[in-house]
């Protein structure tokens with residue numbers, strides 16, 4: 001698969017087949033993604049991979065906690081800036097509207113929207129999952145490194161016939177995750193990631209998010 005094909009076919013998948021991911025594929029993806037660049041070659045990433053019975057146990061734990069705390073915990077970092085401004089605000093809004101439209105959930109149907117949102121906390125039915133954390137004393141540059149590492153995983157997943165969904169939503173369950181995986185206090189959870197085989201028949205996976213035109217963010221000089 002060409003890099004361009006991996007990029008073009010990567011989407012945030014939000015429904016997966018009930019089919020386990022082969023351990024060899026996960027290992028090959030992790031091997032490949034370790035080649036991701038990082039400033040000073042710090043490789044400032046920490047990863048947990050969970051599947052099978054352990055994943056079932058973890059999802060059951062979260063489902064139990066959601067009964068008393070449906071909104072999850074206070075996040076340890078701002079998922080978005082406190083007052084998200086335009087054009088970002090409009091882009092975020094449109095992405096949400098387009099997503100709910102694929103499954104016929106209208107603007108006023110808050111319960112249905114919340115139910116869809118809650119599927120994050122079952123990894124959208126994916127058979128395997130990852131969590132990514134970073135040392136608390138790392139700076140903006142290292143967070144960018146972690147993002148590049150995650151993108152490398154997502155692109156390699158395409159080469160192995162797999163799809164992914166990065167999930168900052170898991171920042172709302174950082175303590176539960178810390179307890180479950182035994183994450184040391186000096187690390188901060190950044191994101192989860194669902195990984196598995198795409199449920200192609202599910203309408204939610206028909207979403208193809210749009211992208212801003214170049215004139216909104218690229219400046220060309222001398223080209």
Ligand SMILES: Cc1cc2nc3c(=O)[nH]c(=O)nc-3n(C[C@H](O)[C@H](O)[C@H](O)COP(=O)(O)O)c2cc1C
Nearest residue numbers: 010011012014095120165166167168169170191209
């Ligand atoms: C770091 C990161 C965290 C994300 N967290 C979530 C999430 O918690 N739940 C979700 O459904 N999508 C999540 N997304 C997916 C974005 O909504 C998605 O990437 C964006 O809308 C573009 O769509 P595409 O990935 O299908 O191209 C996340 C994406 C990134 C990069």
